[in-house]
Amino acid sequence: MAEPKDDDFLDDPERAEAEARAFETEEIDDADVELETLRAERDEMKDKWMRALADAENSRKRADKQRREAEQYGGSKLARDMLPVYDNLKRALEAAGDKTEENTALLEGIELTMRELSNTFRKHGLVVISPAVGDKFDPNQHEAMFEAPVPGTKAGEIIQVSAEGFMLHDRLLRPAQVGVSSFTG
Known part of the structure; x- marks a missing residue:
């Protein structure tokens, strides 16, 4: 809006008042x-700040x-690479049979090694899944290596632990490998 001239207001006071109100309104409108x-x-x-803050918190939680x-x-x-060592020590104990004078020291050494390995596994959160013959097959913890109809068992029972x-x-690091009964008689 053009600046009013001083001599315009002298001729028409109403016009001067209206222009003054318009000028004030224009200033108020600009301020608004x-x-x-x-x-x-x-x-x-x-x-943007709230989003950045949430992003930082999510990153912290994810990390x-x-x-x-x-x-x-x-x-x-x-741990997975150590499992065959555990299996081999267990097989060695089973294959050695009963203690005799000749194999006592050897068996005690293997048992000690097996015990130490088991303690180390437990210390690091590694737990043995040891199903027994007659337990129910659980696909979340067991892997069926074979099925066989064995009389005197129910279908889905473990008949052998490999x-x-x-x-x-x-x-689950490694499922227990088992044989399962398929007998339905």
């Missing part, structure tokens, strides 16, 4: 627009979860 613009920018910045999982399950490859299984904390 500027205030609304600043509020919109503030709200946009607050929204914390990954750290915990790495602590618990980071050794799973090594190898023990292992859990690492709450995860």
Whole structure:
């Protein structure tokens, strides 16, 4: 709006008053627009800040979860590689049979090694899954190596244990390998 001339107001006082009101209104409108613009920018910045804050919190939680999982399950490859050692020690004990004068020292050495390995497994959260003949087959912990109709058993019962299984904390590292009855008589 053009600046009013001083001599225009002298001729028409009503016009001068109207123009003064319009000039004030225009200043108020400009201030309102500027205030609304600043509020919109503030709200946009607050929204961006809140999102960045939430993003940072989510990243922190994700990193914390990954750290915990790495602590618990980071050794799973090594543990999996040690399972055949456990199996072989167990087979050696079973194959040796009863203690005799000749094999007592050897059997005691194998038993000691087996006990130490079992303690180390337990210390690191590795738990043996040791099903027994007659237990019910559980596909979450057992792997059926074969099925056979064995009289005197129910379908789904374990009839032979080929190898023990292992859990690492709450995860299955290796299922127990078993034979399962398919007898329905």
